[in-house]
Amino acid sequence: MHLGLRLFFGFLVITGLAAFFVMRVFVAEVKPSVREVMEDILVDTANLLAEEAAADLAAMPPGGDLSGSRFAAAARAYAGRSIDAQIWGLHKRRLDLRIYVTDAAGRVVLDEGAGLAAGGALGADYSRWRDVALTLRGDYGARATRELQTDESSSVMYVGAPVRAADGQVLGVLTVAKAQSTIAPFVERAERKILVAGAWLLGLSLAVGVAVTLWAVWEVRRLRRYAQQAGADQPAVAPPRLPGELGDLARAMGAMRERLDGRAQREQFVRALTHELKGPLTAIRGAAELLEDPALERTERERFVAQVQEQADRLRELVDRLLELSKLESAGPARSRERVGLVALTERVLADHGPTLQQRRLRVQWLVRDDKLTVQADPAQLALALSNLLANAIDFAPAASTLELTTMVEAEHVVWRLRDHGQGVPDYALPHLGERFYATARPGGTRKGSGLGLAIVRQVAALHGAELRIAPASPGLEVTLALPRA
Known part of the structure; x- marks a missing residue:
């Protein structure tokens, strides 16, 4: 498997597991947290209503109930209210609280409100229910009871508060009940938001993982290419x-x-x-x-x-x-540079090789000649390079043939070009010309040269930021030295 795939899959597994467990924890905590908030609100509501019901319960005759009391009327009026409240995008169109009151013995003396089964427990004995029994005992009383034993969503939260007389005596218990199904839309919305945010986070993490993987693979491949060059004779x-x-x-x-x-x-x-x-x-x-x-x-x-x-x-x-x-x-890059006339320097080199040219009956012909062309160069080094190129052409040119010279401007370079009409060199030898001691046989099967002449030319070109190009001609060989313009 490629390194990039390994990195990506490793990042995917780590990010996926982390996102899965984090989202699972968040989603798992949403419902209990909402229930805890609801219970907290029910505690406040029960205690507030207990204070409102205290006077009516204290005035109730023994064995009677609160059906005709002021508090009962207020509870019925609450249940009959019509509302349409927008709570962060969710509509609440009905009231959900069930309110019942028991006396000191646990008997239900009032059952009103808008909740499930409201009004059906009047006169029932609730003394054994935890919300009533614990509150009458002086503890915090609350319970969660399922209306349908097999359906968790039918659970109803009951929170009791003591109803006390002016002297502090417990007259009974006021219980506020709210079905947990009424908060289900809020829980579902919170879970959806968490899942959507988690999906975005996972997608962003994957995008970062892809970017990091591509970057790491790219850098490693750069290292690999660099290492491969060491064994490729480059x-x-x-x-x-x-x-x-x-x-x-x-x-x-x-x-x-x-x-x-x-x-x-x-x-x-x-x-x-x-x-x-x-x-x-x-x-x-x-x-x-x-x-x-x-x-x-x-x-x-x-x-x-x-x-x-x-x-x-x-x-x-x-x-x-x-x-x-x-x-x-x-030597480093040529430092002792000066403006050198390329044609004038070429003429001096031709004069140095004049006897050999005359002996071989070779004629030099200028195809293009611009006497005004100048380059920034070390005169001695450039003369050495031109001399070696000319000596090479003389060795390979047939007797009584013509050497063609060109000096001209091409783009940002001044070009010096020399062509002979000899036998040329095989195609396989072209890439190796300029290597030390690599040379081809002279015409007629005479001895080979040392190959150092073109190696010197290549080195001079490198010191001047120039380029040496060698190409076959028909017939012969064409050598071009492209120098930066002065």
Whole structure:
């Protein structure tokens, strides 16, 4: 399973469980909380009405009831009221309180109000009901009784309050009753709001989880791509900028890659240099052994001496180019820059190669020439790059052919372009041109070069923020050096 899916499902499980338990606790607490509030209000109501009924109960004759009392009339008037109250969006259109009064023996002497079964208990013995019995005993009396034993929603809350005479004697009990079904709409509305809010919270949490997962996966993938580049022979790039521990990991990977790249480059350089030195040294050793023969003819001796000199020159050229490349690689971006005329510099380089051009009977033709083009560059480094490009073209161009030169502006760059009409290079070799010691055979199967010339050009281009492009032409090869405009 992908890392992103693992993170997302983990976040989903944690968030889902947390939301489930939190909403369950809230929903489970709504109904008891509303009941507790209702009971609290019933306590206040019962005690208030007990004070109102005290005078009538004190004046009631023994064995009588309160049916014709002022309090009974007020209770009946309450039950007959018509209301339409909007309570936070809910309509209350009927009154719900049932009120009954018992004497000191627990006999019901008044049963009025608008509640369930109001008016049907007059004369009944309620002395055993908790609301009456506990109140007569001096305790808090309340009970919740189901009208239908199997239906929890039919439960009715009864709260009793003592009715006292002026001297504090308990004359009886006034009980206020309210069906819990009357508060069901409020409970359901609260539960719906909690569930809706919980759903929004869960959805928002999931959205945050998706965003965090995508961010984490994106950053990890950036690290993975950076790590994969280390084994793909791609140019070294700076490690990605990441926050926190991921940033520390990226910097550690960058340091590790630098160590690995440095070691690999050193090993590759030593192998390539050994291979390049082996050929000339073998030729010199062979010629030296043959020169030790006293019977060797003069013409042969001169041929072998010339071979030794040729190979020695080849070694010196290799060492000189290695020193030039090493100096360029150890240098930072070109600092001693000045405004350089590109055509004038090219003419000086052509003059330096004049004898070789004349010997090979090569002609230089300017296709596009703008003498006013200038670039900000280190003159010595840029001349070295142009010289190596020209030397390469001379080596590959057929005798008596033409080298085509172009200097022009393309977008934000000044372009120096050189084309020869030689055999070109195979397509597979194009991406490797410019690597140290990578070279192709010269025309006619002659020896290969060291490959350091184009490596020097690439390094000079990098120091100047330029771009070296090598493309096949038909026939030949086209080399372009694109420099930033001055």
